[in-house]
Amino acid sequence: MNVYDFDKTIYKYDSAKKFYFYLLKHKPILFWHLIVVGFWAICLGLHIIDLTKFKAQFFSIFKYFKDIDFMVNKFWEKQVIYVYPWYLQKLKKGDVICTASPEFLIRACMDKINSSAVVIGSKIDKSTGKYVDNSVNCKGEEKVKRLKQAGYSEFDNGYGDSDSDAPMLFMCKNRFRLKDGEIFAFEEEFFKEK
Numbered sequence: 606m607n608v609y610d611f612d613k614t615i616y617k618y619d620s621a622k623k624f625y626f627y628l629l630k631h632k633p634i635l636f637w638h639l640i641v642v643g644f645w646a647i648c649l650g651l652h653i654i655d656l657t658k659f660k661a662q663f664f665s666i667f668k669y670f671k672d673i674d675f676m677v678n679k680f681w682e683k684q685v686i687y688v689y690p691w692y693l694q695k696l697k698k699g700d701v702i703c704t705a706s707p708e709f710l711i712r713a714c715m716d717k718i719n720s721s722a723v724v725i726g727s728k729i730d731k732s733t734g735k736y737v738d739n740s741v742n743c744k745g746e747e748k749v750k751r752l753k754q755a756g757y758s759e760f761d762n763g764y765g766d767s768d769s770d771a772p773m774l775f776m777c778k779n780r781f782r783l784k785d786g787e788i789f790a791f792e793e794e795f796f797k798e799k
Contacts, residue, residue: 607697608752608773610765611704611711611726614783617687620714621663621706627680628666638666657741660727664707664734673731677713685717689786693718701725701760703752703773705744725751748773764788 612619629635645662648654667673698721704711708726715722725748728740736742743751749772763770763777766784774780780791 606699606701606757606760607695607762607764608701608703608757608760608777609692609763610767610770610773610783611702611714612706613766614764614770615688615692615702616684616714617689617786618684619706620684620710621660623684624677624680624710625663625666628670628676631676632669635666635669638669656744657736660742661735664729667729667731667734674709674713677710681714681717685714688714688718689783691786691788696722699723701752701755701757703743703748705742705748705769707731708743723755725755745769746772749776752776763791 609615612621629639642663645654645659649656649659670676696719698719700719700722702711702715702722702724704724704726706726707729708724709729709731711726712724715724725743727743728737729735730737741747748770752773758776760777762779762781763774764781764783765771765774766782770782774782774791781788782791783789
């Protein structure tokens with residue numbers, strides 16, 4: 606069984622950012638929201654708020670769309686071509702995708718390319734952008750916690766692109782990192798240097 610990060614691992618870009626700007630493009634009147642997000646990004650940089658609070662502000666754009674599922678599907682119709690070919694060649698039933706992006710956003714993509722995959726992501730209310738059930742951003746050690754809650758303790762192979770994926774990769778017998786769609790052997794030093 607294999608576990609994968611999604612953004613910049615299976616998919617070329619950061620899907621949450623791409624989707625945010627896709628929404629802005631379709632409703633330019635919401636440009637002011639970008640200014641609000643900029644303010645909260647400064648607060649994050651100054652350590653006034655944590656990443657979960659910032660992301661909740663970022664995802665609050667969802668509430669300005671009556672049918673966010675429609676927007677998600679239209680988004681992936683054009684973006685699915687940016688799923689790396691290496692994953693399409695390796696995919697298997699029961700792959701586990703563990704991501705910091707909203708679970709519903711990634712589930713929609715995986716339904717198009719590997720509907721049997723298990724998707725574990727940030728639990729975001731798609732009508733408000735708020736985290737549900739007092740959850741936090743699914744990143745770093747939170748990925749390990751969420752995987753264990755779902756009943757996983759070990760994987761054969763793990764794939765990630767950043768140092769925040771390291772805790773998840775330590776659950777795997779074989780570890781790989783991705784850079785620009787190329788697979789490299791996991792090197793612990795790579796994650797420590799960033």
